[in-house]
Amino acid sequence: MAKIMTVPAETAQLDVRAYMSDVGRQAREASRAMARAGTRVKDAALLAIAAQLLANEAALLAANARDLEQGRAAGLDAALLDRLTLNTAGITGMAEGLRQIAALPDPVGEITDMNYRPSGIQVGRMRVPLGVIGIIYESRPNVTADAAALCLKSGNAAILRGGSEAFHSNRAIAACIHAGLEAAGLPRHAVQVMETTDRAAVGLLITMPEYVDVIVPRGGKGLIERISAEARVPVIKHLNGICHVYIDDRADRDKAVRIAFNAKTHRYGVCNAMETLLVAEGVAAQVLPELGRLYGEKGVELRGCPATRAILAQAVEATAEDWDTEYLAPILSIRVVPGLEEAIEHIHRHSSGHTESIVTEDIGRARRFLTEVDSSSVMVNASTRFADGFEYGLGAEIGISTDKIHARGPVGLEGLTSRKYIVVGDGHIRE
Amino acid sequence: MAKIMTVPAETAQLDVRAYMSDVGRQAREASRAMARAGTRVKDAALLAIAAQLLANEAALLAANARDLEQGRAAGLDAALLDRLTLNTAGITGMAEGLRQIAALPDPVGEITDMNYRPSGIQVGRMRVPLGVIGIIYESRPNVTADAAALCLKSGNAAILRGGSEAFHSNRAIAACIHAGLEAAGLPRHAVQVMETTDRAAVGLLITMPEYVDVIVPRGGKGLIERISAEARVPVIKHLNGICHVYIDDRADRDKAVRIAFNAKTHRYGVCNAMETLLVAEGVAAQVLPELGRLYGEKGVELRGCPATRAILAQAVEATAEDWDTEYLAPILSIRVVPGLEEAIEHIHRHSSGHTESIVTEDIGRARRFLTEVDSSSVMVNASTRFADGFEYGLGAEIGISTDKIHARGPVGLEGLTSRKYIVVGDGHIRE
CATH class of the missing domain: 3.40.605.10 (Aldehyde Dehydrogenase; Chain A, domain 1)
Known part of the structure; x- marks a missing residue:
């Protein structure tokens, strides 16, 4: 031996x-x-x-x-x-x-x-x-x-x-x-x-x-x-993706529901899935009940602020930690905000700088959101799930950069x- | 008190x-x-x-x-x-x-x-x-x-x-x-x-x-x-600038002398000044005597390889360290090389990746030099002193990056x- x-x-x-x-x-x-x-x-x-x-x-x-x-x-x-x-x-x-x-x-x-x-x-x-x-x-x-x-x-x-x-x-x-x-x-x-x-x-x-x-x-x-x-x-x-959709009070209701549903439920374990939904208080009562029903059918757990819970009885109370969490799971935090200003403020405080989307028919607000939100992908009236090298036409993707230096967003050749x-x-x- | x-x-x-x-x-x-x-x-x-x-x-x-x-x-x-x-x-x-x-x-x-x-x-x-x-x-x-x-x-x-x-x-x-x-x-x-x-x-x-x-x-x-x-x-x-000029054997003699003289003597204490001159052996005897005379008038100390010293008696012997030195002073190292291949090889080994220039009338060699030399600025028939945000039309300059990631070369807005x-x-x- x-x-x-x-x-x-x-x-x-x-x-x-x-x-x-x-x-x-x-x-x-x-x-x-x-x-x-x-x-x-x-x-x-x-x-x-x-x-x-x-x-x-x-x-x-x-x-x-x-x-x-x-x-x-x-x-x-x-x-x-x-x-x-x-x-x-x-x-x-x-x-x-x-x-x-x-x-x-x-x-x-x-x-x-x-x-x-x-x-x-x-x-x-x-x-x-x-x-x-x-x-x-x-x-x-x-x-x-x-x-x-x-x-x-x-x-x-x-x-x-x-x-x-x-x-x-x-x-x-x-x-x-x-x-x-x-x-x-x-x-x-x-x-x-x-x-x-x-x-x-x-x-x-x-x-x-x-x-x-x-x-x-x-x-x-x-x-x-x-x-x-x-x-x-x-x-x-490529750090985490705490992605937001903000439904503005000038949003088209159908587009808002479609986008917010797709961004959360199309796939759960991906970095471009929505983790927090922000809703303008002026439309919360119009969009949240329908969304609550759809998320309920999919078994998505909802965690809301008090204003959300006043509309959606099934939502549990969101803790401070929820706004900074990438669930990668059928869980969604929802917050009702007074308007665009506060939505952008929430995003600056809690986003990981990956992808955020606004749903609005107002071109001025869309322009402001596109300009002011400091994330690698900023969207208007589209699901965050589009943040992807193939969807963007890069042909291939080595990752999605949440850095600001050199490459930002989906990284191709x-x-x-x-x-x-x-x-x-x-x-x-x-x- | x-x-x-x-x-x-x-x-x-x-x-x-x-x-x-x-x-x-x-x-x-x-x-x-x-x-x-x-x-x-x-x-x-x-x-x-x-x-x-x-x-x-x-x-x-x-x-x-x-x-x-x-x-x-x-x-x-x-x-x-x-x-x-x-x-x-x-x-x-x-x-x-x-x-x-x-x-x-x-x-x-x-x-x-x-x-x-x-x-x-x-x-x-x-x-x-x-x-x-x-x-x-x-x-x-x-x-x-x-x-x-x-x-x-x-x-x-x-x-x-x-x-x-x-x-x-x-x-x-x-x-x-x-x-x-x-x-x-x-x-x-x-x-x-x-x-x-x-x-x-x-x-x-x-x-x-x-x-x-x-x-x-x-x-x-x-x-x-x-x-x-x-x-x-x-x-x-912005690390150091060990910049090279390579005089090819198909160089125009007058352009070669003008560029090699300007790149060294226009200003000494700057990062885009030439620190090493490479000369193809086929033209060394044609360009070095004239350059030696011009540098001599300016009081530039020359440090050469044996082939250089055989032509320029006033050059002292270059040590291994010279090829890796940014003089920022009226000192120049000179090396005679067989041709383009060896010039590129020398640059890859000793350059700091700032700026290199080839002097040649041969378009194929110019193309190869431009493609293969891996520096923030690569030049044909121009003085390395042009590597500068203002000369490049950036309008202003915060520095010259020798990094490859994000900004490379002169950095403007x-x-x-x-x-x-x-x-x-x-x-x-x-x-």
Whole structure:
């Protein structure tokens, strides 16, 4: 029997450090080749990866089965096991996603605002990749293919760190990605899936500004807050979505009911679902009874302010905490407000800056709401559920940013690029 | 005689914390009013501040004299005292700067990319202020007026922290700013000049994400690195400028000499001055002797690679460190390279990502350089000295960003804004 070696903690950490340094350096090198790669080559790689995924279905399912088995043994709950599961439809979906990203216009190299200046030089801006993007995510293995595809199309190198529970699935997907990259003549290090589940590796990934240009965490609020707190690299973060619909007293009653119902009940566990409904006191008695009936049919628990409860007997009393809670569940807080001014004030105090919508027929109030509400998406007479990269026409989405800096709202390919200045002269010097 | 009280360190820190918390909350409140303020009101405030500065020249000069006196007593060097000095021309210049910013187009509210989507909603993007901007700078008091004006025009509230050596000058300028804001009906807290020279206050300013949306440090590399390391708020940073000019072997000799001479000698202490000259070996013998003569006349010290020194006897040997040094002085490192490939490689290894220029008549090489060099400004046949907000037509400049995220290159009003998504429907819901 072979001697069992135990690696001292310190040595293990040194190994992780060396490993991450290699990963970073390889990514930086690959990013140069990716920045140079033409559209045709990048699209060929995306299509080749899609073909690889379909051709290796059996291997992917086997790897996933291993993860599921370990997950069950480790006592993961049903919801987590469900997110972890890869099946034939999931693999076909990944391949289809890659083809859709191949079909999108290439953002890289776009030149805009090119103008002559009085000095005689021409100045413009060219869209360029960010460089190396680190993506940290949780259990869904399809994120591995999606995130790799978005980084690849936007000319970036990617370092992907999936959940440890999806380790074998992610490794099998990575093999398909590498085969596809190499088939198209691109460096395999353009997409690296981290080969360690050591938590220290994440700590290193987010503190290597020399190798990593931006971190995109995809996951729960806890993950994102932890990463933001420790990162020494810019983070494009998507915190929570405490989204509001405000029904103005000049709202069309039917539109108001339709939007408020859809924004809450279309899907519960999503960041663009409405969590708080604000209603102008002038229309509360007209819209709340019908909404109360509809929410009741769906089993939505209502938590209201005193004025709401005077109209909706079934509503329980909302606590101060309710106005700051992202339920992600069939629960809704409702508050009656005097009017637009107070609705905006409530939103500024309690919103997470994700998405807010006003229902009104009054163009002046719509204009004010659009201008004054400081959220990544601000809407008039539309359901908050539209706040989504696909609905907005971005073609794909790596997340929804609740930051103000760089990318705000749904982030597609453009959010993974920056713009540099380009200057063309003919021997021009500064006098 | 009054009893002298000594404040215990702990109490002093508590006071700073309470003070900064007040400053932050007041700025956040004022930022709402600023975001709503119309162009005419903001421009009126800028013009009123300009008028206040001119009307209060005597008070400004007296305050500045106090700073200069204390600075001399504290043994500040001549260069620092020079930067600290405010005279009539300086005050006129500040007022003129304010008028120029008033004359610029208002970036806030611009709606772009408004399109119908298949669902029937209209989706577009609206340019909006970032919110609260913290600016940390060193001795020049005119930055107080410049920075305030840029934040004001872009609809932001500003918290300004100048150098302690300019304390009285900045306070006098702040009085003019407040008078101008109030004359235009804007809140005085829209621009707050910090009333403490306690270093802990800066530490608090850069770690209050609830009150501050972005920090712009203006100063030396040391200041910026320290702030970046400690900030918990996004930082738009301007690190050093190790700028390169590459003279290709297909360069026009006259343009090459003119540009390489101008990029080094037009001004020495600026971030867009060339620090390293790269020359293709095929033209080194044609351009270096003439350049050596011109640099010699100007007293520029040359530090060269062996191939350079074989042509220019006066060049001393460049050390490895030279390629990574921002001289900000009449010193130039020169390296002969085989060609474009090696020039780009050298730039990727040693550039600080600020500005690089190629001199070539070959359109293919120009295209490659523009595409592959990953710096905030990339130029063809132009002096690096053009990398400047005014030369680029931004009308004003808060700094030059060497970051890739958000703003890159010269940062004007646009860099102090973000874009939110706006959605207009007519009762649209997600099916």
